[in-house]
Amino acid sequence: MSSCSQFLDIQPKGTLLEEVQFSSIQGYQDAMYGVYGTLAGEGLYGGALTAGLMENLAQNVGNLNSVSVNYHINRYEYTNDDVRAHTDALWTQLYEVISYNNNILENLGRTSLSGDVLRLIEGEAYGLRAFLHFDVARLFAADYRRAKAAGKLSSTRGIPYAYHFDLKNKQVYNLEDTYKNILADLDRAEAILSSDETITGGDLTNANYQTHRIVHFNKYAVYATKARVYNAMGESAKAAAYAQKVIAHSSDFALAPRASFTDVVRFPAKGELICGLYAPKFLDWVATTYLATGGGGNVDQGRRLSALNALYASAGGAASIDNRQAAYYRQIDSYTQFIRLLPDRAQLASLGSTRKGIMLIRLPEMYYILAEATYPTDPTAAVEALNKVRDSRGLAPLTTANFSGQAAFDLELMREYLRETPGEGQSFHAIKHFFQPFPSLLGESTKPTEDMVTLPWPELERTYGNH
Known part of the structure; x- marks a missing residue:
């Protein structure tokens, strides 16, 4: 079994344990697996940042019982003490894992060891540092495009960017420089991982660091993250170019034929998964969060059935039925049950290790980014990119006649994220990015506000930060 699930208690720089830890290539591998294992924890991508807090914020799932903290998260009550504890913990845990990642980079900078494995680890560490800071920025900072449109990029607060493994306060950069820092780390990762080509070969549970790169931050994860970042910045040509780099790598990635859609609903989503976590x-x-043994109770539910029907409705009649709705949600008495990630609690015992993972970045998003970036100059090509995903999911194609302009096309793209990505944590980011009305848990049209889509900083950071 891979050591991905191990969490290593990385000690402060200079301790004897650290000297032993980084005295061998195996030590670096174990440290990197420790980072991945931490990312897979419930407080980060093994819960809050994928199928938990983020999906409550996006209204994809929620709780109608006021005794639950998720009841207040669904209502964006960021001053509620319980909600605040969740958002503060998210900030803290993201920066903690960034510090572990920085410890690896600092030790790589002074080691006499060398080899292909260390090169891969270095590239992954730079890529992850960018990926994690970008998620902090998407959650806790203003939207880049709207700040730029207002002429306030350099005067808008970004986030602290952490370069070192220590307990010192980190410099807070403005929004423009925050994104420059993210791209600089991605540039380093891209250069270091230039020969990282075979992504899906090997066994997920094989301890060989150079096989099954799908559960590592591989080169195509770097490309996909660059596409995300450039798209968030409104840099359409660059966003399209990097999305195309991923799409064009057909030896590892391809959308599932519509008859095989059920094969890619869950991890490992072969052909569509670009990067995930064991x-x-x-x-x-x-199972605990979504699969109640009887009745809705205090378990999170999916959107009300009428809201789901409206979200997944599509032109085209019987020949155009969105297969995602039935694959993601199930009607149970008076509520809908979110079943995308696990349809039945009893399956837990029979699932092998290769089915137990988290999807961080998938191929459909690259088509969405390509479509959005292309629409201003070539609406026909943009709709064709969107139709690639629609066809895979059982839907009839759209044409440019279906859209009155960019705003209408963007609204459809936002709704596509809501249909496609529940359980992955991407819907809330899409709502913030497109900033158009979206359906609430009960189906009501909800107009986003800047305060709604920007999480509050921890009070201690607001008081003692910017050093």
Whole structure:
């Protein structure tokens, strides 16, 4: 079994344990697996940042019982003490894992060891540092495009960017420089991982660091993250170019034929997964959170059935039925049950290790980014990119006549994220990015506000930060 699930208690720089830890290539591998294992924890991508907090914020799932903290999260009550504890913990845990990642980079900078494995680890560490800071920025900072449109990029607060493994306060950069820092780390990762080509070969549970790169932050994860970042910045040509780099790598990535859609609904989503995490405990958390033994109770539910029907409705009649709705949600008495990640609690015992993981980045998003970036100059090509995903999911194609302009096309793209990505944590980011009305848990049209889509900083950071 891979050591991905191990969490290593990385000690402060200079301790004897650290000297032993980084005295061998195996030590670096174990440290990197420790980072991945931490990312897969319930407080990060093994819960809050994928199928938990983020999906409550996006109204994809929620709780109608006021005794639950998720009841208040669904209502964006960021001053509620319980909600605040969740958002503060998210900030803290993201920066903690960034510090572990920085410890690896600092030790790589002074080691006499060398080899292909260390090169891969270095590239992954730079890529992950960018990926994690970008998620902090998407959650806790203003939208880049709207700040730019207002002429306030350099005067808008970004986030602290952490370069070192220490307990010192980190410099807070403005929004423009925050994104420059993210791209600089991605540039380093791209250069270092230039020969990282075979992504899906090998066994997920094989301890060989150079096989099954799908559960590592591989080169195509770097490309996909660059596409995300450039798209968030409104840099359409660059966003399209990097999305195309991923799409064109057909030896590892391809959308599933519509008849095989059920094969890619869950991890490992062969052909559509660009980067994920091995996470043996994730589905236990999913079962507890979403699979009630009877009645809705205090368990999170999917959108009201009428709201789901409206969201997944499509032109084209019987020949155009969105297969995602039935694959993601199930009607149970008076509520809908979110079943995308695990349809039945009883399956837990029979699932092998290769089915226990988290999807971080998938191929459909690259088509969405390509479509959005292309629409201003070539609406026909943009709609064709969107139709690639629609066809895979059982839907009839759209044409440019279906859209009155960019705003209408963007609204459809936002709704596509809501249909496609529940359980992955991407819907809330899409709502913030497109900033158009979206359906609430009960189906009501909800108009986003800047305060709604920007999480509050921890009070201690607001008081003592910017050093």
